């Protein structure tokens with residue numbers, strides 16, 4: 001799973017649940033999507049259990065942990081409720097994200113610097129339960145430093161501003177600098193948000209990155225090419241950028 005130089009692809013399946021929830025039944029099943037992702041070569045499954053349960057449900061998380069062979073990365077807000085759920089299900093990894101009720105998606109990075117005192121005990125409890133903790137942060141020096149101070153093993157850099165800037169050189173340079181700095185601090189570096197076939201190359205080429213987490217685009221593309229086809233094409237784009 002952690003082959004040297006291999007850039008892992010975590011497939012975020014939240015929006016399979018969004019479509020399912022539109023009709024309240026059980027189709028399409030996020031569990032089936034996770035199996036399809038595994039068949040297409042995904043290295044992990046990511047799912048965000050939001051406070052308002054707008055896509056993933058508690059039952060989905062329980063089933064993903066029980067039924068899927070790939071490691072599960074649970075995205076969660078820094079709340080007591082989510083901490084209890086993570087400690088119950090013990091996913092492979094937990095990525096702490098900021099969460100605002102009214103947002104359409106995770107809009108900004110976590111303020112690891114400003115929230116040190118809240119995050120420290122939570123990181124400790126997750127770590128003690130054997131869960132690999134990551135913090136979803138903006139590619140900024142002070143956030144990387146704050147993550148290192150919190151003792152997490154992983155940071156995930158927010159690629160949203162890069163993705164939404166149509167591949168701005170400045171935004172890419174921010175990601176490159178933050179990835180370098182995080183790796184020098186001994187952190188494993190992940191990245192994600194808003195990645196697509198069109199913009200994944202620049203990010204995948206950053207040598208310090210160990211994992212990308214990609215969701216919305218893949219689930220949307222699956223409408224046209226099927227989920228497995230979309231994932232295989234993303235995998236190929238990532239591999240091409242690494243060559």
Ligand code: PXP
Nearest residue numbers: 106136192193194213214215216
């Ligand atoms: N990484 C994190 C921490 C996220 O919150 C999200 C969105 O849920 C993603 C990656 C995936 O973003 P997208 O769905 O835009 O690919």
